[in-house]
Structure formats: C-alpha cells, structure tokens
Amino acid sequence: MLRWAIIFFVVALVAAVLGFGGIAGMSMEIAKFVAIIALILFVVSLVAGGLRGRGTRI
Numbered sequence: 001m002l003r004w005a006i007i008f009f010v011v012a013l014v015a016a017v018l019g020f021g022g023i024a025g026m027s028m029e030i031a032k033f034v035a036i037i038a039l040i041l042f043v044v045s046l047v048a049g050g051l052r053g054r055g056t057r058i
Contacts, residue, residue, distance in 0.1 A: 002041075002042065002045040002046075002049075004041055005038050005039075005041035005042040005045055006038075006042075008034050008035075008037055008038035008041060009034075009038035009039075009042070011034055012031045012032075012034035012035035012038055013031070013035075015028070015030050015031035015034060016028060016031035016032075016035070
C-alpha cells in the first residue's frame with residue numbers, strides 16, 4: 001500500500017507542475033485531490049505497519 005501512496009504522490013506532483021505552469025488549469029484541482037489521497041494512503045500504511053509490529057517496506 002505504501003507503494004501506491006508513493007505512486008499517487010508522484011502523479012500529484014506531475015499534475016501540480018502542469019497546473020501551476022498554466023498548461024492545464026484543471027490539473028491543479030486533480031493534483032490537490034490526488035495529493036490528499038496519497039497522504040491518506042501513506043498514513044494508513046504507516047498505521048497498519050505499526051499495528052502489525054513490523055516496519056513498512058518500500
């Protein structure tokens with residue numbers, strides 16, 4: 001799940017760069033949404049790894 005969180009975060013960064021550059025105005029809104037999803041997935045994977053007693057693997 002951490003791998004998916006990192007993938008979503010990278011996609012959000014790419015969308016943000018395109019949106020902030022004026023190339024695609026809608027991509028900035030998509031970047032915000034995907035970044036929030038990535039952060040939620042990251043936190044969930046950290047908590048799940050902590051509850052299982054094992055560290056998360058990247």
